[in-house]
Amino acid sequence: MLLATMLYRVSHLTVGLLAVLQHQRDQPAHYAALFVALALSVLLFGTALRRGWFDRRFLWADILVNGATLPLALCAWGGADQSAELGWVMLLGTSSSAAAAVVLRRWTLLGAVALLALTHLLGYRLVSAGTAVILGHTNSLLFSAAMAWTFWWYLRRQGRMLDDANARTLAAEARKARYAERLEHHLMLHDTVLATLTTLASGSVDANSPHVRERCAREAARLRRLIQQTADEEAHQSIAEALEGAVADAERLRLRVTVQCHALPEVPSEVATALADAVREALNNVRRHAGTDHAYVTATGDASRRSVRVTVVDRGPGFDPRNYEPGLGLRRSVHDRMAQVGGRAVLDTAPGEGVRVELRWPG
Known part of the structure; x- marks a missing residue:
């Protein structure tokens, strides 16, 4: 989601650069606004890339400055008197709303989106934009936030499901490992202690012979380690x-x-x-x-x-x-x-x- 919202912002900055070069080339206020938008974008997304997630302080700076202040500032001091001259900076509000949707909680998010939507309505009213332009840009802003929130909710849901599946798999592997350990212990007992006891019970060997007693002592020590859960046999060279x-x-x-x-x-x-x-x-x-x-x-x-x-x-x-x-x-x-x-x-x-x-x- 961080990369997706960053690419979304890059597309808007690209539109802004082209708009300023083509239509506001002789208006320093638009260059200044573009510079401020670029600087805040680098601060927001650059910090997020380094830290792994968004910093709320920089996110709010982006919402208040790029999304709410720059459009009105261009109307007041940048000479923007047509919707075409204001459109590129309004686009910044849509990418601000998308970033806010993946960071802010419900009521805070609704407040941020409402602020951006009011800025759209007020800014376009100041330049006497048509109803279609106002509704189109406001719709884009609202659905940018809605889509980002939906994608983020879906990814978190899938992540929780994957975590649950991994937990079940790990539990099953742990049970399998415990069963394999018990089976290995049973096989060890079968091959050593049980074999010795069977031979002694048959009477085919002298239980008091040194060799038999030595073997019994070794297997008693092995059983003792097994009971103490430290039955790690020395690896053969x-x-x-x-x-x-x-x-x-x-x-x-x-x-x-x-x-x-x-x-x-x-x-x-x-x-x-x-x-x-x-x-x-x-x-x-x-x-x-x-x-x-x-x-x-x-x-x-x-x-x-x-x-x-x-x-x-x-x-x-x-x-x-x-x-x-x-x-x-x-x-x-x-x-x-x-x-x-x-x-x-x-x-x-x-x-x-x-x-x-x-x-x-x-x-």
Whole structure:
């Protein structure tokens, strides 16, 4: 609205300049009036551009001087005795009314517009303008204010609607983020604490062995941080370090893991974490379901393409994937975690052929 009303004023000043050069070239009062109108316009709109909005003091100066005083001054001292000689300065009142419509409140605005309208009526009466000229210019003044006020009301209304929509979107995103955080906590518990408890309950490991006790202590500390809402795991520096942690967790529960790594590239920490978490869950599945105590992890990379491929293989009995419904661990802890970082997980198995889980990044 600031730019729109400024362009409106520029059009009126342009008309004034052309009128003075063509018809009042030999009348210094008209040059002085044009200079005053230009100076006040620069003060009003220049200050508004710097500050971001209109200064009411300068707006009232524009209304009182450009809109109300200059037309009467030209009639009294500028020798204006025809409507054509007065028309250009009357136009300044219409752009003053437009600026007032976006700044002033209701009753103050009505008073300003009434003052400008009376100035139009009085000024044109002094130069004996026709009724059509008086009504036409007064109509232009009134509707300039009405249109500016309507546009400003509509923009504010749309802005409030947009703010409300943004607020609803932010609230929905906050709920989504809280749900994602809870889901991540559930997955962490599934992959660590629940896996440990399941193994201890099965009796396949000695609960008093140092390795098992060490793992239980680590997971108790992790739970404590989670309860205190400070469960920010230290970011892994590399894929190798991330995989080492996942393999160490599995080996503490008496799963032998043969690991081979080759030419692993640097990747974002969230990718390394996702790969490690997916490998951890795949090894948990080997220990729980494969009927074997040995698994193989192979990690290779392509530095030129900045890609990684990690496989987890067991030589257990395998299964028919057509008759298999993925559980929470495989679906969320493996497939979903890889998808969240732009990767992919592929399961390859058949009865009697063992299970091969391949993790790829990028997918």
